[in-house]
Amino acid sequence: MRKQLRAAIFDMDGLMVDTERVARMGWKHAFRQFGIDLTDEEYLQFLGISTADVSAMITERFGGRVRFEDVYAVRQQHTHQFYEENGVPLKPGIVELLSFLESAGVERVVATSSTEEMARFRLQKAGLLEWFSFISSSDRVLRGKPAPDVYLTAIDWCGLQADECVALEDSEVGVRAAHAAGLRVIWVPDLAVPSEEAVGLAVHVAADLFDALQWIESWMAPTQQIGQTDPQVS
Template identity: 40%
Template sequence: MIKAAIFDMDGLLIDSERIIMQGCIEAAQRIGIAYTQAQYVELVGRIWSDSSRIMAEQLGGEQPMQQVITGLNTFLDARNHVFPLKSGVVELLQYYREAGVICSVASSSPIPHIEHRLTHTGVLDYFQHVTSGQEVKRGKPNPDIYLLALDKLGLQAEECIAFEDSELGAQAAIAAGLRVIVVPDLKQPSTLVRSQAHQVVESLQHWLENHAELAGCATSLPVVV
Protein backbone atom coordinates (compact mmCIF):
# COMPACT_ATOMS: atom_id res chain seq x y z
CA MET A 1 0.00 0.00 0.00
CA ILE A 2 1.38 3.40 -0.95
CA LYS A 3 1.70 6.13 1.66
CA ALA A 4 2.17 9.18 -0.58
CA ALA A 5 1.56 10.44 -4.11
CA ILE A 6 3.93 13.03 -5.60
CA PHE A 7 2.60 15.21 -8.41
CA ASP A 8 4.23 17.40 -11.00
CA MET A 9 2.19 20.58 -11.56
CA ASP A 10 2.33 22.26 -14.98
CA GLY A 11 0.77 20.10 -17.67
CA LEU A 12 -0.24 17.50 -15.09
CA LEU A 13 -2.39 19.17 -12.42
CA ILE A 14 -3.06 22.38 -14.32
CA ASP A 15 -3.50 22.94 -18.04
CA SER A 16 -0.80 25.59 -18.28
CA GLU A 17 1.73 24.38 -20.82
CA ARG A 18 -0.43 25.02 -23.90
CA ILE A 19 -1.27 28.52 -22.71
CA ILE A 20 2.34 29.39 -21.87
CA MET A 21 3.45 27.94 -25.20
CA GLN A 22 0.89 30.10 -27.02
CA GLY A 23 2.23 33.16 -25.19
CA CYS A 24 5.81 32.32 -26.21
CA ILE A 25 4.87 31.77 -29.85
CA GLU A 26 2.94 35.04 -30.04
CA ALA A 27 5.68 37.02 -28.27
CA ALA A 28 8.29 35.60 -30.65
CA GLN A 29 6.15 36.43 -33.67
CA ARG A 30 5.97 40.06 -32.56
CA ILE A 31 9.74 40.36 -32.87
CA GLY A 32 9.84 38.47 -36.17
CA ILE A 33 10.87 35.03 -34.92
CA ALA A 34 8.99 31.83 -35.75
CA TYR A 35 8.87 29.76 -32.57
CA THR A 36 7.43 26.24 -32.69
CA GLN A 37 5.75 23.75 -30.40
CA ALA A 38 8.68 21.37 -30.91
CA GLN A 39 11.05 24.04 -29.58
CA TYR A 40 8.84 24.82 -26.60
CA VAL A 41 8.54 21.14 -25.67
CA GLU A 42 12.33 21.09 -25.16
CA LEU A 43 11.77 23.41 -22.18
CA VAL A 44 8.99 21.45 -20.49
CA GLY A 45 9.87 20.10 -17.07
CA ARG A 46 13.15 22.01 -16.76
CA ILE A 47 14.22 24.41 -14.03
CA TRP A 48 14.51 28.07 -15.06
CA SER A 49 18.31 28.13 -15.38
CA ASP A 50 18.17 25.27 -17.89
CA SER A 51 15.10 26.41 -19.82
CA SER A 52 16.30 30.02 -20.15
CA ARG A 53 19.66 28.86 -21.51
CA ILE A 54 17.99 26.60 -24.07
CA MET A 55 15.46 29.27 -25.05
CA ALA A 56 18.26 31.80 -25.63
CA GLU A 57 19.93 29.30 -27.95
CA GLN A 58 16.65 28.67 -29.78
CA LEU A 59 15.91 32.37 -30.27
CA GLY A 60 19.41 33.45 -31.22
CA GLY A 61 20.61 35.16 -28.08
CA GLU A 62 19.90 36.61 -24.67
CA GLN A 63 18.26 39.79 -25.96
CA PRO A 64 15.51 38.16 -28.07
CA MET A 65 14.94 35.67 -25.25
CA GLN A 66 14.36 38.50 -22.79
CA GLN A 67 11.99 40.17 -25.27
CA VAL A 68 9.98 36.97 -25.58
CA ILE A 69 9.87 36.52 -21.79
CA THR A 70 8.65 40.11 -21.40
CA GLY A 71 5.94 39.48 -23.98
CA LEU A 72 5.02 36.20 -22.30
CA ASN A 73 4.69 37.87 -18.90
CA THR A 74 2.40 40.52 -20.39
CA PHE A 75 0.33 37.72 -21.95
CA LEU A 76 0.11 35.86 -18.62
CA ASP A 77 -0.52 39.02 -16.57
CA ALA A 78 -3.73 39.48 -18.55
CA ARG A 79 -4.81 36.05 -17.24
CA ASN A 80 -3.55 36.75 -13.69
CA HIS A 81 -1.32 33.69 -14.25
CA VAL A 82 -4.34 31.46 -13.58
CA PHE A 83 -4.88 28.21 -15.48
CA PRO A 84 -7.63 25.56 -15.46
CA LEU A 85 -7.28 22.23 -13.72
CA LYS A 86 -6.78 19.10 -15.78
CA SER A 87 -9.42 16.38 -15.89
CA GLY A 88 -9.80 14.32 -12.73
CA VAL A 89 -7.50 16.36 -10.47
CA VAL A 90 -9.97 17.19 -7.71
CA GLU A 91 -11.51 13.72 -7.79
CA LEU A 92 -8.13 11.99 -7.47
CA LEU A 93 -6.89 14.29 -4.72
CA GLN A 94 -10.09 13.78 -2.79
CA TYR A 95 -9.82 10.03 -3.28
CA TYR A 96 -6.28 9.99 -1.92
CA ARG A 97 -7.29 12.20 1.02
CA GLU A 98 -10.06 9.77 1.94
CA ALA A 99 -7.67 6.83 1.51
CA GLY A 100 -5.14 8.43 3.88
CA VAL A 101 -2.51 8.89 1.17
CA ILE A 102 -0.35 12.02 1.59
CA CYS A 103 -0.16 14.23 -1.49
CA SER A 104 2.91 16.27 -2.41
CA VAL A 105 4.02 18.48 -5.32
CA ALA A 106 7.42 18.30 -7.03
CA SER A 107 7.50 21.01 -9.70
CA SER A 108 10.34 22.74 -11.52
CA SER A 109 8.42 26.02 -11.17
CA PRO A 110 9.38 28.59 -8.51
CA ILE A 111 7.56 28.29 -5.18
CA PRO A 112 5.52 31.53 -5.66
CA HIS A 113 4.25 30.21 -9.01
CA ILE A 114 3.32 26.85 -7.49
CA GLU A 115 1.46 28.39 -4.58
CA HIS A 116 -0.27 30.99 -6.74
CA ARG A 117 -1.45 28.54 -9.39
CA LEU A 118 -2.61 25.87 -6.95
CA THR A 119 -4.30 28.42 -4.69
CA HIS A 120 -6.27 29.93 -7.57
CA THR A 121 -7.44 26.49 -8.69
CA GLY A 122 -8.50 25.66 -5.14
CA VAL A 123 -6.31 22.60 -4.59
CA LEU A 124 -3.27 23.84 -2.61
CA ASP A 125 -4.72 22.57 0.67
CA TYR A 126 -4.64 18.99 -0.60
CA PHE A 127 -0.83 19.00 -0.54
CA GLN A 128 1.18 18.46 2.62
CA HIS A 129 4.50 19.38 0.98
CA VAL A 130 5.62 21.48 -1.99
CA THR A 131 9.05 20.96 -3.53
CA SER A 132 10.36 23.41 -6.13
CA GLY A 133 13.13 23.34 -8.69
CA GLN A 134 14.48 26.38 -6.86
CA GLU A 135 15.51 24.07 -4.02
CA VAL A 136 17.83 21.82 -6.04
CA LYS A 137 20.99 22.39 -8.05
CA ARG A 138 20.12 19.94 -10.80
CA GLY A 139 16.74 19.97 -12.50
CA LYS A 140 14.79 17.18 -14.16
CA PRO A 141 15.71 14.66 -15.64
CA ASN A 142 18.04 14.40 -12.64
CA PRO A 143 16.28 12.79 -9.65
CA ASP A 144 17.19 15.56 -7.17
CA ILE A 145 13.74 17.15 -6.88
CA TYR A 146 12.09 13.80 -6.22
CA LEU A 147 14.76 12.76 -3.74
CA LEU A 148 14.16 16.02 -1.87
CA ALA A 149 10.39 15.45 -1.97
CA LEU A 150 10.92 11.97 -0.50
CA ASP A 151 13.15 13.44 2.20
CA LYS A 152 10.43 15.94 3.15
CA LEU A 153 7.90 13.12 3.31
CA GLY A 154 10.25 10.96 5.36
CA LEU A 155 9.43 8.00 3.11
CA GLN A 156 11.19 5.56 0.81
CA ALA A 157 10.58 5.53 -2.94
CA GLU A 158 8.81 2.17 -2.79
CA GLU A 159 6.23 3.69 -0.43
CA CYS A 160 5.25 6.38 -2.95
CA ILE A 161 3.93 6.88 -6.45
CA ALA A 162 4.66 9.78 -8.82
CA PHE A 163 2.59 11.44 -11.53
CA GLU A 164 4.27 13.20 -14.45
CA ASP A 165 3.33 14.52 -17.88
CA SER A 166 6.74 15.23 -19.42
CA GLU A 167 9.59 13.05 -20.63
CA LEU A 168 12.14 14.74 -18.39
CA GLY A 169 9.87 14.60 -15.37
CA ALA A 170 9.18 10.91 -15.86
CA GLN A 171 12.91 10.24 -16.21
CA ALA A 172 13.56 12.10 -12.95
CA ALA A 173 10.92 10.13 -11.05
CA ILE A 174 12.17 6.82 -12.47
CA ALA A 175 15.77 7.73 -11.56
CA ALA A 176 14.61 8.39 -7.99
CA GLY A 177 13.26 4.84 -7.84
CA LEU A 178 9.59 5.83 -7.95
CA ARG A 179 6.77 4.10 -9.74
CA VAL A 180 5.62 6.77 -12.16
CA ILE A 181 2.26 7.25 -13.84
CA VAL A 182 2.75 9.21 -17.05
CA VAL A 183 -0.13 11.38 -18.25
CA PRO A 184 1.12 12.87 -21.56
CA ASP A 185 0.36 16.52 -22.25
CA LEU A 186 2.15 18.17 -25.19
CA LYS A 187 4.18 15.13 -26.24
CA GLN A 188 3.88 11.38 -25.98
CA PRO A 189 6.56 9.62 -23.89
CA SER A 190 9.47 7.86 -25.55
CA THR A 191 9.61 4.09 -25.92
CA LEU A 192 12.18 4.01 -23.10
CA VAL A 193 9.96 5.90 -20.65
CA ARG A 194 6.96 3.78 -21.64
CA SER A 195 8.96 0.65 -20.87
CA GLN A 196 10.03 1.95 -17.44
CA ALA A 197 6.82 3.70 -16.35
CA HIS A 198 4.33 1.98 -14.09
CA GLN A 199 1.49 3.09 -16.36
CA VAL A 200 0.84 5.54 -19.20
CA VAL A 201 -2.73 6.85 -19.08
CA GLU A 202 -4.69 9.47 -20.96
CA SER A 203 -5.76 11.50 -17.90
CA LEU A 204 -5.83 11.50 -14.11
CA GLN A 205 -9.54 10.80 -14.40
CA HIS A 206 -8.71 7.68 -16.40
CA TRP A 207 -6.20 6.58 -13.75
CA LEU A 208 -8.74 7.06 -10.99
CA GLU A 209 -11.47 5.15 -12.77
CA ASN A 210 -9.35 2.28 -14.05
CA HIS A 211 -6.05 1.93 -12.23
CA ALA A 212 -6.05 3.53 -8.78
CA GLU A 213 -6.54 0.17 -7.10
CA LEU A 214 -3.23 -0.96 -8.63
CA ALA A 215 -1.46 1.53 -6.38
CA GLY A 216 -2.73 -0.40 -3.39
CA CYS A 217 -4.91 2.38 -2.00
CA ALA A 218 -8.09 0.38 -1.79
CA THR A 219 -9.73 -2.75 -3.06
CA SER A 220 -12.47 -0.82 -4.77
CA LEU A 221 -12.92 2.63 -6.21
CA PRO A 222 -15.41 5.23 -5.08
CA VAL A 223 -18.16 6.30 -7.41
CA VAL A 224 -17.01 9.49 -9.14
CA VAL A 225 -19.83 11.84 -10.15
Protein backbone atom coordinates in the same frame (compact mmCIF):
# COMPACT_ATOMS: atom_id res chain seq x y z
CA MET B 1 7.38 -7.22 -0.73
CA ARG B 2 5.19 -4.33 -1.85
CA LYS B 3 4.82 -1.55 0.71
CA GLN B 4 1.71 0.46 1.47
CA LEU B 5 1.21 3.60 -0.61
CA ARG B 6 1.84 6.49 1.76
CA ALA B 7 2.51 9.47 -0.52
CA ALA B 8 1.67 10.67 -4.01
CA ILE B 9 4.03 13.17 -5.62
CA PHE B 10 2.51 15.31 -8.35
CA ASP B 11 4.00 17.31 -11.15
CA MET B 12 1.97 20.48 -11.71
CA ASP B 13 1.91 22.04 -15.19
CA GLY B 14 0.24 19.85 -17.77
CA LEU B 15 -0.69 17.23 -15.18
CA MET B 16 -2.95 18.89 -12.61
CA VAL B 17 -3.54 22.20 -14.35
CA ASP B 18 -4.00 22.72 -18.07
CA THR B 19 -1.28 25.35 -18.31
CA GLU B 20 1.00 24.01 -21.04
CA ARG B 21 -1.32 25.27 -23.78
CA VAL B 22 -1.44 28.68 -22.11
CA ALA B 23 2.36 28.65 -21.81
CA ARG B 24 2.71 27.73 -25.49
CA MET B 25 0.44 30.62 -26.41
CA GLY B 26 2.47 32.94 -24.16
CA TRP B 27 5.84 31.88 -25.56
CA LYS B 28 4.65 32.20 -29.16
CA HIS B 29 3.23 35.66 -28.43
CA ALA B 30 6.46 36.74 -26.73
CA PHE B 31 8.74 35.54 -29.52
CA ARG B 32 6.57 37.24 -32.14
CA GLN B 33 7.25 40.57 -30.41
CA PHE B 34 10.89 40.05 -31.39
CA GLY B 35 10.19 38.87 -34.94
CA ILE B 36 10.59 35.15 -34.24
CA ASP B 37 8.03 32.45 -35.02
CA LEU B 38 8.47 29.77 -32.36
CA THR B 39 7.44 26.38 -33.72
CA ASP B 40 5.49 23.79 -31.76
CA GLU B 41 8.50 21.48 -31.98
CA GLU B 42 10.73 24.14 -30.42
CA TYR B 43 8.21 24.79 -27.66
CA LEU B 44 7.95 21.08 -26.81
CA GLN B 45 11.63 21.16 -25.85
CA PHE B 46 10.68 23.50 -22.97
CA LEU B 47 8.27 21.00 -21.42
CA GLY B 48 9.05 19.85 -17.91
CA ILE B 49 12.36 21.67 -17.48
CA SER B 50 13.29 24.53 -15.17
CA THR B 51 13.34 28.20 -16.11
CA ALA B 52 17.14 28.14 -15.87
CA ASP B 53 17.31 25.31 -18.40
CA VAL B 54 14.82 27.05 -20.70
CA SER B 55 17.03 30.14 -20.46
CA ALA B 56 20.10 28.17 -21.51
CA MET B 57 18.18 26.60 -24.40
CA ILE B 58 16.84 29.92 -25.68
CA THR B 59 20.24 31.59 -25.34
CA GLU B 60 21.86 28.80 -27.36
CA ARG B 61 19.15 28.72 -30.02
CA PHE B 62 18.19 32.41 -30.33
CA GLY B 63 20.96 34.25 -28.46
CA GLY B 64 21.93 36.40 -31.41
CA ARG B 65 18.34 37.57 -31.94
CA VAL B 66 16.76 37.98 -28.51
CA ARG B 67 17.75 38.00 -24.84
CA PHE B 68 16.05 35.44 -22.64
CA GLU B 69 15.23 38.07 -20.00
CA ASP B 70 13.33 40.16 -22.54
CA VAL B 71 11.27 37.40 -24.13
CA TYR B 72 10.59 35.80 -20.73
CA ALA B 73 9.26 39.07 -19.32
CA VAL B 74 6.76 39.37 -22.19
CA ARG B 75 5.75 35.73 -21.81
CA GLN B 76 5.22 36.12 -18.05
CA GLN B 77 3.09 39.23 -18.47
CA HIS B 78 0.96 37.56 -21.14
CA THR B 79 0.31 34.34 -19.21
CA HIS B 80 -0.19 36.13 -15.88
CA GLN B 81 -2.84 38.32 -17.46
CA PHE B 82 -4.56 35.23 -18.87
CA TYR B 83 -4.67 33.56 -15.44
CA GLU B 84 -5.90 36.71 -13.72
CA GLU B 85 -8.73 37.07 -16.24
CA ASN B 86 -9.63 33.41 -16.77
CA GLY B 87 -8.30 31.49 -13.79
CA VAL B 88 -6.11 28.41 -14.05
CA PRO B 89 -7.92 25.55 -15.82
CA LEU B 90 -7.95 22.13 -14.14
CA LYS B 91 -7.20 18.85 -15.83
CA PRO B 92 -10.21 16.50 -15.72
CA GLY B 93 -10.09 14.06 -12.83
CA ILE B 94 -7.63 15.91 -10.60
CA VAL B 95 -10.15 16.78 -7.87
CA GLU B 96 -11.49 13.22 -7.82
CA LEU B 97 -7.96 11.81 -7.56
CA LEU B 98 -6.93 14.18 -4.77
CA SER B 99 -10.15 13.50 -2.88
CA PHE B 100 -9.59 9.75 -3.07
CA LEU B 101 -6.00 10.05 -1.85
CA GLU B 102 -7.03 12.28 1.04
CA SER B 103 -9.76 9.85 2.11
CA ALA B 104 -7.21 7.02 1.95
CA GLY B 105 -4.76 8.91 4.17
CA VAL B 106 -2.14 9.30 1.43
CA GLU B 107 0.17 12.34 1.72
CA ARG B 108 0.07 14.66 -1.29
CA VAL B 109 3.04 16.79 -2.32
CA VAL B 110 4.15 18.62 -5.46
CA ALA B 111 7.42 18.27 -7.40
CA THR B 112 7.57 20.95 -10.07
CA SER B 113 9.99 22.64 -12.44
CA SER B 114 8.28 25.94 -11.60
CA THR B 115 9.45 28.19 -8.79
CA GLU B 116 7.60 27.93 -5.49
CA GLU B 117 6.10 31.40 -5.96
CA MET B 118 4.77 30.47 -9.40
CA ALA B 119 3.51 27.09 -8.18
CA ARG B 120 1.65 28.63 -5.26
CA PHE B 121 0.08 31.27 -7.51
CA ARG B 122 -1.18 28.72 -10.03
CA LEU B 123 -2.36 26.18 -7.46
CA GLN B 124 -4.16 28.91 -5.50
CA LYS B 125 -5.84 30.21 -8.66
CA ALA B 126 -6.86 26.66 -9.54
CA GLY B 127 -8.25 25.99 -6.06
CA LEU B 128 -5.79 23.14 -5.46
CA LEU B 129 -3.24 24.58 -3.02
CA GLU B 130 -5.02 23.33 0.10
CA TRP B 131 -4.74 19.72 -1.07
CA PHE B 132 -0.94 19.73 -0.71
CA SER B 133 1.34 19.81 2.32
CA PHE B 134 4.62 20.60 0.55
CA ILE B 135 5.95 21.97 -2.74
CA SER B 136 9.34 20.77 -3.96
CA SER B 137 10.15 23.45 -6.53
CA SER B 138 12.99 24.23 -8.92
CA ASP B 139 14.33 26.98 -6.65
CA ARG B 140 14.88 24.45 -3.84
CA VAL B 141 17.34 22.32 -5.81
CA LEU B 142 20.54 22.69 -7.81
CA ARG B 143 19.47 20.57 -10.79
CA GLY B 144 16.14 20.60 -12.56
CA LYS B 145 14.34 17.71 -14.21
CA PRO B 146 15.35 15.25 -15.70
CA ALA B 147 17.70 15.15 -12.69
CA PRO B 148 15.84 13.56 -9.75
CA ASP B 149 16.48 16.37 -7.26
CA VAL B 150 12.93 17.76 -6.88
CA TYR B 151 11.62 14.23 -6.34
CA LEU B 152 14.36 13.30 -3.89
CA THR B 153 13.56 16.49 -1.95
CA ALA B 154 9.87 15.55 -1.87
CA ILE B 155 10.59 12.00 -0.70
CA ASP B 156 12.93 13.30 2.00
CA TRP B 157 10.34 15.83 3.23
CA CYS B 158 7.79 13.02 3.54
CA GLY B 159 10.27 10.97 5.57
CA LEU B 160 9.54 7.95 3.39
CA GLN B 161 11.25 5.51 1.07
CA ALA B 162 10.72 5.78 -2.68
CA ASP B 163 8.83 2.48 -2.79
CA GLU B 164 6.22 3.92 -0.42
CA CYS B 165 5.39 6.66 -2.94
CA VAL B 166 4.05 7.07 -6.45
CA ALA B 167 4.81 9.92 -8.86
CA LEU B 168 2.46 11.33 -11.48
CA GLU B 169 3.91 13.11 -14.51
CA ASP B 170 2.89 14.41 -17.92
CA SER B 171 6.28 14.97 -19.58
CA GLU B 172 9.14 12.69 -20.55
CA VAL B 173 11.74 14.70 -18.65
CA GLY B 174 9.53 14.47 -15.57
CA VAL B 175 9.11 10.72 -15.97
CA ARG B 176 12.88 10.35 -16.25
CA ALA B 177 13.37 12.46 -13.11
CA ALA B 178 10.89 10.47 -11.05
CA HIS B 179 12.25 7.15 -12.28
CA ALA B 180 15.81 8.26 -11.45
CA ALA B 181 14.59 8.96 -7.90
CA GLY B 182 13.49 5.33 -7.62
CA LEU B 183 9.77 6.06 -7.84
CA ARG B 184 6.97 4.24 -9.55
CA VAL B 185 5.70 6.67 -12.18
CA ILE B 186 2.26 7.01 -13.69
CA TRP B 187 2.59 8.89 -16.97
CA VAL B 188 -0.40 10.98 -18.07
CA PRO B 189 0.81 12.49 -21.38
CA ASP B 190 -0.29 16.00 -22.26
CA LEU B 191 1.09 17.78 -25.34
CA ALA B 192 3.99 15.50 -26.26
CA VAL B 193 3.61 11.93 -27.50
CA PRO B 194 5.55 9.52 -25.24
CA SER B 195 8.66 8.07 -26.84
CA GLU B 196 8.85 4.30 -27.09
CA GLU B 197 12.07 4.27 -25.09
CA ALA B 198 10.68 6.27 -22.16
CA VAL B 199 7.36 4.40 -21.93
CA GLY B 200 9.21 1.54 -20.25
CA LEU B 201 10.12 3.82 -17.34
CA ALA B 202 6.48 4.16 -16.27
CA VAL B 203 4.43 1.56 -14.44
CA HIS B 204 1.36 2.82 -16.26
CA VAL B 205 0.67 5.20 -19.14
CA ALA B 206 -2.75 6.63 -18.35
CA ALA B 207 -5.26 8.09 -20.77
CA ASP B 208 -6.19 10.73 -18.19
CA LEU B 209 -6.32 11.28 -14.44
CA PHE B 210 -9.45 9.16 -14.10
CA ASP B 211 -7.45 6.28 -15.56
CA ALA B 212 -4.60 7.07 -13.16
CA LEU B 213 -7.08 6.99 -10.27
CA GLN B 214 -8.30 3.55 -11.33
CA TRP B 215 -4.73 2.24 -11.40
CA ILE B 216 -4.02 3.59 -7.92
CA GLU B 217 -7.29 2.19 -6.58
CA SER B 218 -6.36 -1.21 -7.98
CA TRP B 219 -2.89 -1.00 -6.45
CA MET B 220 -4.31 -0.08 -3.05
CA ALA B 221 -7.19 -2.57 -3.13
CA PRO B 222 -7.41 -4.41 0.23
CA THR B 223 -8.08 -7.69 -1.57
CA GLN B 224 -4.56 -7.53 -3.03
CA GLN B 225 -2.27 -9.11 -0.46
CA ILE B 226 1.23 -7.92 0.29
CA GLY B 227 3.65 -9.81 -1.91
CA GLN B 228 1.31 -10.08 -4.87
CA THR B 229 2.27 -8.34 -8.08
CA ASP B 230 1.30 -4.75 -8.75
CA PRO B 231 -1.38 -3.87 -11.31
CA GLN B 232 -0.28 -4.75 -14.81
CA VAL B 233 2.29 -2.38 -16.22
CA SER B 234 1.01 -0.81 -19.42
